[in-house]
Amino acid sequence: MSDMLSGLESLGLGGMGKIDIFDDPAKEAQAEAAKKAALAEDAAKKAFLDEKACILEKTCKCRICDFQFKTKTVKTGKAKMVSQDVDLRPRYREIDSVKYGVIACPICGYAALSKNFDVLTSGQAALIKEKISALFTGLPEAGETYTYDDAIQRHKLALVNAVVKHGKTSERAYLCLLLAWLVRAKYEELESKGTPDAAKEVEKLKAEEKDFLVKALEGFNEAYLKENFPLYVLDEQTATYLIAALNLEVGNKEEAMKWAGKIIYNQNASDRIKDKARHIKELAEGKQ
Numbered sequence: 694m695s696d697m698l699s700g701l702e703s704l705g706l707g708g709m710g711k712i713d714i715f716d717d718p719a720k721e722a723q724a725e726a727a728k729k730a731a732l733a734e735d736a737a738k739k740a741f742l743d744e745k746a747c748i749l750e751k752t753c754k755c756r757i758c759d760f761q762f763k764t765k766t767v768k769t770g771k772a773k774m775v776s777q778d779v780d781l782r783p784r785y786r787e788i789d790s791v792k793y794g795v796i797a798c799p800i801c802g803y804a805a806l807s808k809n810f811d812v813l814t815s816g817q818a819a820l821i822k823e824k825i826s827a828l829f830t831g832l833p834e835a836g837e838t839y840t841y842d843d844a845i846q847r848h849k850l851a852l853v854n855a856v857v858k859h860g861k862t863s864e865r866a867y868l869c870l871l872l873a874w875l876v877r878a879k880y881e882e883l884e885s886k887g888t889p890d891a892a893k894e895v896e897k898l899k900a901e902e903k904d905f906l907v908k909a910l911e912g913f914n915e916a917y918l919k920e921n922f923p924l925y926v927l928d929e930q931t932a933t934y935l936i937a938a939l940n941l942e943v944g945n946k947e948e949a950m951k952w953a954g955k956i957i958y959n960q961n962a963s964d965r966i967k968d969k970a971r972h973i974k975e976l977a978e979g980k981q
């Protein structure tokens with residue numbers, strides 16, 4: 694560009710001679726993108742610090758190989774739940790506590806839901822030694838917080854353990870439910886970053902989430918008929934509600950309405966869960 698604005702030197706504004714008269718849209722867009730990236734980086738840093746403040750390291754002793762190791766766990770009462778998905782997935786402001794629900798031995802590969810980690814018969818231990826520990830090559834060390842990939846890997850390991858030790862159907866179903874939640878959280882994270890080539894990965898993850906929801910439903914249907922309540926941690930009303938919700942999520946609208954009805958017309962159900970069941974019924978009827 695020529696020096697169109699020359700002649701201002703005598704006013705002390707000699708440096709202005711070469712400025713652009715109009716804003717350059719490409720430059721504006723670049724600046725906007727840089728601002729967004731900086732904001733996203735700040736948000737990620739804050740999220741990391743919030744999450745770190747919510748977890749503590751706890752020492753565990755493996756029931757299979759006696760190895761002592763540190764595991765991450767969520768501090769009690771630290772995170773506040775802000776909402777819940779229709780299938781009861783909790784959402785917290787500071788942390789996704791679902792990531793920390795499994796304890797896994799880094800040496801022998803024994804893994805289970807935290808509540809079940811110390812519950813193991815000698816027969817189950819023998820099965821895990823033979824079918825998992827004998828092949829296991831070690832768990833990669835995680836950073837200061839778990840990523841969704843860390844959490845998904847640990848939950849899948851716990852699910853394989855539950856199958857090998859012939860764990861209860863409800864335990865396996867619950868792990869499938871947690872895996873559906875984690876996979877959902879992973880694609881939501883990808884979507885929120887707005888990565889341009891994420892669409893394919895998101896599609897793949899959505900299909901994986903659906904597979905875990907279908908398996909969770911299959912397991913809870915069976916456990917509902919064969920096991921005593923609670924089904925892992927779910928009392929009868931919650932399990933009934935969850936089966937309604939899972940049916941809705943996998944597209945079985947008639948079944949969703951049927952299971953929601955079991956709560957709506959149950960005199961013993963609380964108003965809170967009845968309201969949630971009515972919401973499922975409305976969603977299944979396409980009213981919302």
Ligand SMILES: [Zn+2]
Nearest residue numbers: 755758798801
């Ligand atoms: Zn071990």
